[in-house]
Structures are given as structure tokens and as C-alpha cells.
Amino acid sequence: xxxxxxxxxxxxxxxxxxxxxxxxxxxxxxxxxxxxxxxxxxxxxxxxxxxxxxxxxxxxxxxxxxxxxxxxxxxxxxxxxxxxxxxxxxxxxxxxxxxxxxxxxxxxxxxxxxxxxxxxxxxxxxxxxxxxxxxxxxxx
Numbered sequence: 327x328x329x330x331x332x333x334x335x336x337x338x339x340x341x342x343x344x345x346x347x348x349x350x351x352x353x354x355x356x357x358x359x360x361x362x363x364x365x366x367x368x369x370x371x372x373x374x375x376x377x378x379x380x381x382x383x384x385x386x387x388x389x390x391x392x393x394x395x396x397x398x399x400x401x402x403x404x405x406x407x408x409x410x411x412x413x414x415x416x417x418x419x420x421x422x423x424x425x426x427x428x429x430x431x432x433x434x435x436x437x438x439x440x441x442x443x444x445x446x447x448x449x450x451x452x453x454x455x456x457x458x459x460x461x462x463x464x465x466x
Contacts, residue, residue: 349454366410378391
């Protein structure tokens with residue numbers, strides 16, 4: 327596929343400024359009152375094909391966004407899985423000795439069903455503009 331054809335396909339798929347509005351997607355993931363760390367939260371919209379992964383901070387918070395800002399409005403299935411996301415510096419040279427992702431094991435354990443958006447039972451409805459925080463309290 328030529329570059330022009332690829333750009334035309336992306337434009338037709340809703341990546342234009344006239345596509346669906348974008349909304350803020352942020353919140354916190356906990357097990358009981360303990361923040362989940364060493365993990366990522368994933369948002370999947372099977373209708374649009376949009377999938378975004380956001381790392382959890384030391385306090386269990388996340389801020390999910392695309393390169394264009396927030397997520398396109400719509401319904402997203404959500405998963406939480408162990409792992410991390412490389413920083414831009416680490417991604418630029420992943421073979422560098424000090425390039426490390428976040429810990430592969432969460433500090434607080436949670437049920438395995440949360441690792442897959444099809445089994446987690448978690449979903450959110452993202453609306454254009456500012457959304458309230460999407461907080462998730464997981465079972466151990």
C-alpha cells in the first residue's frame with residue numbers, strides 16, 4: 327500500500343479532525359485501598375479498532391490518551407495486566423543496558439480475569455470532553 331493510500335485509509339477511518347469527539351480518560355486502579363502498580367490498564371474499542379495502553383503510576387493512577395489527546399468517544403472494554411510501558415528515551419534505544427520497563431509483577435495481586443478485556447467485566451463509556459475519573463477496584 328502506498329503512503330498516500332495509507333493516509334487516505336486512516337482519514338476515512340475517522341482519524342480526521344471531524345471524527346468522533348475525544349474525551350479525557352484518567353483514574354485509579356486499586357485492590358481494596360491499595361494502589362495497583364507495576365501494571366498497565368488497557369482500553370479496547372472493538373467497533374473502531376482503537377486500543378490504548380496506559381501505565382499505572384506509583385499511586386495506581388493512569389492517564390490514557392492517543393497522540394491526538396484523549397480517547398475517541400465510545401464504549402471501551404478494559405483490562406489490567408502486569409507489565410509496563412517504555413519511556414520515549416527507552417524506546418529510542420531498547421538495547422541500552424539501563425533501558426528497563428516497569429516491573430513485570432504488580433506489587434498488589436489481583437484476579438487473573440482482569441488481564442483480558444473479554445473476561446474482566448470492566449468497561450467505560452467515554453464521552454467527548456471532560457469525563458469523571460474512571461476508577462477500578464479489583465478483586466484480589
